[in-house]
Amino acid sequence: MRSVQVTGPGTTGFVEIEKPVAGPADVLVQIRACGICGSDGLYISVGGIPPRQGATPLGHEPAGEVVEVGAEVEGFTVGDHVVLNPMASSDGIIGSGGAQGGLSEFVLIRGAVAGTHLVTVPKHIPFAVLALNEPMAVAGHAVNRTAPKSGDKVVVFGAGPVGLGAAIAYQLRGAHVVVVDIVPNRLEKALKVGAHAVINSAEEDVAARLREIHGTAPRSFVRGERPDTDIYLDAAGAPVVLETILAAAKHGATVGVVAVHKKPVPVDFGSLLTTELTVVLSMGYPTEIFEVTRDIIDHWERYELLISDRIPYAEAQRALELGSTPGAAEKVVVTFP
Structure with a gap:
């Protein structure tokens, strides 16, 4: 699968990596949208985040669809739409120094627990709006x-x-x-x-x-x-x-x-x-990551107004440049096929 990563100071690229497979306690999510944050530009400018210097997967505002569910996992079925808690991943913060990034085609949630790692959301809400969940938690x-x-x-x-x-x-x-x-x-x-x-x-x-x-x-x-x-x-x-x-x-x-x-x-x-x-x-979201999801569900049309640019995944590097340039855009969201 493809993953957008920091490949060196000031540079990013699509990197081909192995697609993860869900184990008995895991959930595999196909990413359908991921927001761009100003901090992505910082990670790029310094060449990644130690200990993943020069090989940092990007994207910490993901939303997607469940495509594999381990036999031991409760609360999810294939086809569920979900938002993720990037800070709860067992292999590091998603898109912020961890082993995985939301600007990848798939993200594996190991030891998946509903309400801790991810939650389901109604299917009528656009994925681009759901990708606002993380910054709205901030x-x-x-x-x-x-x-x-x-x-x-x-x-x-x-x-x-x-x-x-x-x-x-x-x-x-x-x-x-x-x-x-x-x-x-x-x-x-x-x-x-x-x-x-x-x-x-x-x-x-x-x-x-x-x-x-x-x-x-x-x-x-x-x-x-x-x-x-x-x-x-x-x-x-x-x-x-x-x-x-x-x-x-x-x-x-x-x-x-x-x-x-x-x-x-x-x-x-x-x-x-x-x-x-x-x-x-104030920094981060100790408890708010899924508290805010309820507001987005109830008022998604209002939150949708925050999005200024929807850019296809094939142009993710352009999205990163746009989202990292002060004044160039308000909120950029990358959309996946």
Whole structure:
């Protein structure tokens, strides 16, 4: 079978490898769609992930169809549509340094347990939408870390896939959601997926607009008028975002960071002391990988709006290049025959 792998620093290629066969406790999945993540570009640029340097199978956002089921496996039949938990694979994280990648024609789930390694999903949902399950789990964990309540006022910075996924999750939990970005078409998409309002930070004063939308926080020992926003989520990763948040946050607000900051961001904790902010960081999805699947099943048409490009597997290298180029695309999904 074919597998897209990192073949050296800055290079990828289709590699012919042996097709796996399911043992008594295993499930073999034929991959039907796999999303492209910005981290794929990082893996390519550095030549793979040790200990698989130079031979890293790519793709950690897969969805597919069950084609073989071991005799000891319960809960699956041939033909089931499934989403996978890349982090639960016994031979390493799928597509992120493990022995297998979702940009391969088949993935073998060893010791397959329903609800741990993979779950079945309704067959009417497009595989490309199901391939959003992993990044939406990342977004779901970020939302969980900020502990929203119904009625909370939330602002999400960054209208990429994770930011928009978080916006959907906040809205489904009853929060009032504002999305901030500098790209007009991304802001339009934010409104389509359920954001109540958007702010173009290249053209508008974010704090002033938040005061208009969320109101002004009650007076406290924090200086200046502050928006009455309860939760701020950084899904953008630009230093100016944290600067904007910390300058605007009211007393007792929660600040979540799910974005990857590639450079240190200086913070003046002396000036922040009176705000008594709660700051939480978010990475991965300890419990959310299949929790978010329920939301995708119930609202798949809304999640489908996140996909900007569907590219056939034969052009997977073009998909990787597109998905790794900032601003070139929003969410790229590779589709298999």
